[in-house]
Amino acid sequence: MEKKNIDWGNLGFSYMETDKRFVSNFKDGVWDEGELISEANVTMSECACVLQYAQTCFEGLKAYTTEDGHIVTFRPDLNAERMEASAKRLEMPVFPKERFIDAVVQVVAANEAYVPPFGSGATLYLRPFMYGKNAVIGVKPADEFEFRVFCTPVGPYFKGGVKPLTIRVSDFDRAAPGGTGHIKAGLNYAMSLHAIVSAHEEGYDENMYLDPKTRTKVEETGGANFLFVTKDNKVVTPKSSSILPSITRRSLVHVAKEYLGLEVEEREIYLDEVKDFAECGLCGTAAVISPVGKIVDHGTEICLPSGMAEMGPVTKKLYDTLTGIQMGRIEAPEGWIKVIK
Numbered sequence: 001m002e003k004k005n006i007d008w009g010n011l012g013f014s015y016m017e018t019d020k021r022f023v024s025n026f027k028d029g030v031w032d033e034g035e036l037i038s039e040a041n042v043t044m045s046e047c048a049c050v051l052q053y054a055q056t057c058f059e060g061l062k063a064y065t066t067e068d069g070h071i072v073t074f075r076p077d078l079n080a081e082r083m084e085a086s087a088k089r090l091e092m093p094v095f096p097k098e099r100f101i102d103a104v105v106q107v108v109a110a111n112e113a114y115v116p117p118f119g120s121g122a123t124l125y126l127r128p129f130m131y132g133k134n135a136v137i138g139v140k141p142a143d144e145f146e147f148r149v150f151c152t153p154v155g156p157y158f159k160g161g162v163k164p165l166t167i168r169v170s171d172f173d174r175a176a177p178g179g180t181g182h183i184k185a186g187l188n189y190a191m192s193l194h195a196i197v198s199a200h201e202e203g204y205d206e207n208m209y210l211d212p213k214t215r216t217k218v219e220e221t222g223g224a225n226f227l228f229v230t231k232d233n234k235v236v237t238p239k240s241s242s243i244l245p246s247i248t249r250r251s252l253v254h255v256a257k258e259y260l261g262l263e264v265e266e267r268e269i270y271l272d273e274v275k276d277f278a279e280c281g282l283c284g285t286a287a288v289i290s291p292v293g294k295i296v297d298h299g300t301e302i303c304l305p306s307g308m309a310e311m312g313p314v315t316k317k318l319y320d321t322l323t324g325i326q327m328g329r330i331e332a333p334e335g336w337i338k339v340i341k
């Protein structure tokens with residue numbers, strides 16, 4: 001298979017149209033068989049439910065080439081399960097898990113020329129999503145839906161080395177108790193755009209959102225879960241019903257316990273305690289872990305002892321172990337690696 005002539009190492013995180021995408025449509029109560037198509041543009045009614053009432057959810061995962069030359073994805077079953085939860089909360093039909101995984105496999109195989117080679121640091125980012133497609137003007141769910149998976153090659157996350165982030169405690173809220181924070185819905189991102197643009201304008205990389213009810217507890221950022229390390233090497237991660245259950249964070253918790261023998265606590269974390277932690281990282285598919293060096297709470301700076309030059313030592317071990325598992329250097333737990341080719 002001849003690869004596309006792409007400067008893999010210098011790709012950013014942006015959309016590049018690839019050859020094929022998988023599409024299945026839901027109509028009259030059933031999903032059709034679905035197929036791989038070449039057309040990257042979508043045509044629909046101006047009154048489509050997704051356009052008027054944001055009835056849409058998505059997933060994000062990566063395919064990549066391992067050291068021994070296989071093309072694999074990481075835990076796509078969990079993406080399928082999470083999309084099932086998102087669809088149910090948004091009154092959308094569930095796209096069956098086995099079919100979800102099969103669609104991901106088909107898209108990767110059909111776009112093999114875009115799967116970056118091992119060692120480039122780049123990956124093929126997959127974006128499964130679903131949306132309400134028919135016209136709806138009175139507020140109600142659509143009854144026709146499209147499920148689609150496209151892919152785009154993306155560059156290495158830490159280009160030119162790891163740089164710890166500076167984040168601010170946000171005055172904007174992300175997700176209300178009883179709201180939609182725990183599902184991967186486009187609407188959670190629409191309302192985060194103003195918060196992230198204004199954070200960037202003020203010189204911060206990200207927002208730390210607090211629980212909206214008491215504004216005392218740490219929730220997450222716009223697109224990544226927090227993981228903290230205490231001064232005695234315990235891994236601590238926030239527990240809340242309004243946090244999106246990151247697959248990376250759940251995998252890192254397993255790695256911490258089972259591979260590194262670390263104690264892990266999933267519990268409520270008060271903003272007050274953050275100053276006592278030794279390390280802080282943000283977990284998500286894109287970066288695995290991005291270290292946080294500084295957290296600014298309305299002018300008060302919390303400087304993590306791990307500093308602004310590198311990952312903290314425990315964060316680094318977690319990062320190295322999980323990326324080792326993903327790349328096939330370290331034996332993976334049963335079922336974590338889905339081999340495509």
Ligand SMILES: *Cc1c(COP(=O)(O)O)cnc(C)c1O
Pocket residue numbers: 060184220221222223224225244245246247248249283284285286
């Ligand atoms: C997608 C997402 C994450 C990260 O989840 P992963 O499964 O690790 O990629 C974290 N928080 C939010 C709000 C997200 O949308």
